[in-house]
Amino acid sequence: MTRRRGFGLQGWLVGALLAVGMAASLAVLLVVLPTLESNVRDDRAKLERDQLQRELLAAAADTRLPVLRPEAGLAGLAERIRNETGAEVSVTYQASELDSRYVESVPDEPKLLPRVDLNGGPPTVRGPGAPAVAVVVPFSPETGGSGLIVAARGISGLSPELAAVRQRVILAMIVVLGLAALAGIAIARVLGGRIQRLATTAATLAGGDLSARYPRGRIAPEEIVTLGESLNGMAGRLQSLVAEITSERDRDRAMIGSLAEGVLAVGPDGTVTVANDAAGRLLGLPEGAESARLDALPPAIGDAVLAARRPGAAATERRLVVLPDGVELELHVARLADGDDAGTVITLRDVTEERRLERARRDLVANVSHELKTPIAALKGFLELLEDGGVDERHRREFLVAMSQETGRLERLVEEQLQLARLDSGALPLDREVISLDDLAEVVVAPRVPLAAREGVTLAVERTTAGPVVVEVDPARVEQILLILLDNAERHTPAGGRVDVVVGRDGQDATLAVRDTGEGIPPDDQPFVFDRFYRGDPSREGRSAGLGLAIARGLASAHRGSITLDSVVGTGSTFTLRLPLRDAGAITEESPIPDLSHLGPAAPPGG
Numbered sequence: 001m002t003r004r005r006g007f008g009l010q011g012w013l014v015g016a017l018l019a020v021g022m023a024a025s026l027a028v029l030l031v032v033l034p035t036l037e038s039n040v041r042d043d044r045a046k047l048e049r050d051q052l053q054r055e056l057l058a059a060a061a062d063t064r065l066p067v068l069r070p071e072a073g074l075a076g077l078a079e080r081i082r083n084e085t086g087a088e089v090s091v092t093y094q095a096s097e098l099d100s101r102y103v104e105s106v107p108d109e110p111k112l113l114p115r116v117d118l119n120g121g122p123p124t125v126r127g128p129g130a131p132a133v134a135v136v137v138p139f140s141p142e143t144g145g146s147g148l149i150v151a152a153r154g155i156s157g158l159s160p161e162l163a164a165v166r167q168r169v170i171l172a173m174i175v176v177l178g179l180a181a182l183a184g185i186a187i188a189r190v191l192g193g194r195i196q197r198l199a200t201t202a203a204t205l206a207g208g209d210l211s212a213r214y215p216r217g218r219i220a221p222e223e224i225v226t227l228g229e230s231l232n233g234m235a236g237r238l239q240s241l242v243a244e245i246t247s248e249r250d251r252d253r254a255m256i257g258s259l260a261e262g263v264l265a266v267g268p269d270g271t272v273t274v275a276n277d278a279a280g281r282l283l284g285l286p287e288g289a290e291s292a293r294l295d296a297l298p299p300a301i302g303d304a305v306l307a308a309r310r311p312g313a314a315a316t317e318r319r320l321v322v323l324p325d326g327v328e329l330e331l332h333v334a335r336l337a338d339g340d341d342a343g344t345v346i347t348l349r350d351v352t353e354e355r356r357l358e359r360a361r362r363d364l365v366a367n368v369s370h371e372l373k374t375p376i377a378a379l380k381g382f383l384e385l386l387e388d389g390g391v392d393e394r395h396r397r398e399f400l401v402a403m404s405q406e407t408g409r410l411e412r413l414v415e416e417q418l419q420l421a422r423l424d425s426g427a428l429p430l431d432r433e434v435i436s437l438d439d440l441a442e443v444v445v446a447p448r449v450p451l452a453a454r455e456g457v458t459l460a461v462e463r464t465t466a467g468p469v470v471v472e473v474d475p476a477r478v479e480q481i482l483l484i485l486l487d488n489a490e491r492h493t494p495a496g497g498r499v500d501v502v503v504g505r506d507g508q509d510a511t512l513a514v515r516d517t518g519e520g521i522p523p524d525d526q527p528f529v530f531d532r533f534y535r536g537d538p539s540r541e542g543r544s545a546g547l548g549l550a551i552a553r554g555l556a557s558a559h560r561g562s563i564t565l566d567s568v569v570g571t572g573s574t575f576t577l578r579l580p581l582r583d584a585g586a587i588t589e590e591s592p593i594p595d596l597s598h599l600g601p602a603a604p605p606g607g
Contacts, residue, residue: 014184021180025173036165041131041155048155049133055085056151060139074104074147082106087153088113095145112152123150131155194224201231210239262329262348266305270294273343282329282348298323301331305344308333320351328352375406382406428477428558434582435475436468437510438503444482445501448490456495459486464504470582471510477555478579481563482512484548485575489516492573505581509561512577520569529565552577 059081078091088110094101105113115125116134123134134152141147197214204212213235214228256263262279266272272292275285283298294302300321308317316334323329332347382399385391391399441461452459471478482501489499497517504511521529530553549563556563559579567573 017180017184056137087151093147430474485514492518
């Protein structure tokens with residue numbers, strides 16, 4: 001519903017001045033105009049009275065009455081005076097104090113004479129009716145005696161004068177109202193314009209534009225100037241405060257956004273008000289998640305927020321949650337204030353890798369303890385048998401051979417652990433050389449062919465490219481990787497099977513694949529084959545500690561390469577080593593591929 005728009009300041013000023021003008025005009029009509037009209041009547045009456053008196057005096061000066069009967073001439077005298085003056089005339093005559101008084105009036109039925117008051121002062125015409133004046137003039141005829149002439153005449157020409165007065169007053173009222181309107185418009189344009197600019201500036205500031213300022217004019221009341229300066233000062237302070245708050249907000253947002261831990265702020269209505277990039281990444285939130293609802297978050301996060309809002313809950317709480325995708329998060333939930341209208345801040349820290357490492361550490365300790373326990377127990381048993389002294393020479397030699405094997409197993413386990421530690425810390429030195437990977441495969445595989453044939457396994461090298469596959473690597477470490485993969489393949493390939501070492505190229509990578517026709521690895525076990533101490537077949541515990549493939553992967557990573565597995569149960573497995581290629585054109589007669597014959601047959605490592 002739109003608000004009804006009222007009058008502006010200019011309308012109020014014009015209306016106020018018009019109201020003042022109308023009030024003044026009404027006062028003139030009610031007070032001044034009657035006074036003016038009364039003055040006009042009085043002035044006109046005086047003029048009429050003086051005029052009538054002069055006319056009567058002139059008529060009285062020429063008064064002739066019959067000598068024998070003077071009263072008989074009164075009617076004629078009254079008629080003559082009426083004709084000369086146009087007034088109602090009454091003539092009274094008395095010959096002596098002893099004689100009778102005679103009175104003649106013209107006209108016979110006068111209207112004004114009965115209203116003439118001759119008592120107490122000048123004669124006046126009283127009563128309702130048209131205004132009139134009365135004059136009394138004594139006369140003394142030549143025949144003797146005395147008389148009195150009373151004349152009453154209506155005031156003529158009064159209505160036009162009163163009408164003229166009224167017209168002038170009304171014209172003055174119109175002029176006053178017009179001047180009031182013009183003055184209101186002029187004041188409104190000056191004063192109202194200043195106030196309108198003040199209102200416009202205030203509205204602009206309220207709309208968010210804090211750069212708006214009130215322009216000070218040359219003509220303005222001091223109060224408006226003071227108000228404008230105060231408004232400008234307030235706008236400047238607001239702009240400074242908003243700029244400071246905005247800077248702090250941006251700084252805080254940048255700090256929160258740069259945190260490695262996820263930060264979520266949830267309002268009392270369940271709306272996510274803050275979500276940094278780490279929180280979005282950990283929880284899989286879309287961009288613009290700051291407008292998301294609490295029910296859009298994973299249930300574990302929602303439960304933590306609701307638990308923090310329960311009455312009596314602690315102000316802060318730590319808990320560990322596991323998301324559906326397996327990510328483990330440590331939550332620190334803090335309620336911002338007491339009450340149902342308080343928001344909640346959640347800090348999320350990804351502890352998946354930390355807990356995995358912790359589990360790996362526990363598993364490592366357990367596995368190392370287990371691996372050490374078997375040879376130590378065997379050595380202890382052999383020593384006890386030898387200490388009894390009842391062992392013949394043949395069994396003594398067998399015990400010594402077995403003790404030597406267990407000691408070698410312990411030594412190999414320790415060496416493999418040290419090598420893994422150096423790989424993890426990046427402290428394993430690499431003596432890089434430019435070599436042909438296919439020649440290295442031939443040198444390593446050749447001495448193992450008869451050993452594999454003795455077990456009924458065919459071992460061969462296959463080249464898939466015409467030219468040499470040139471890489472820059474540490475030959476001894478790549479040989480170690482190949483021996484680990486060969487040992488693993490031969491151990492899991494039954495008699496009559498086949499193990500092929502395939503050398504080739506794949507894009508910018510050199511590939512060295514060891515392919516066997518063994519029993520294969522189940523899909524559920526494939527993600528763990530490169531883990532430490534992993535053995536797919538526990539029955540083979542005595543032959544391997546389960547560290548070979550972990551060492552091979554670490555050595556491949558040290559060369560900026562990788563190892564992948566492709567296995568099908570019942571068909572076999574293929575482990576593929578990928579290493580960065582070196583430009584084969586760099587190998588010439590002046591810089592041939594180094595001779596790898598010095599590597600010789602290598603002892604198979606423990607896998």
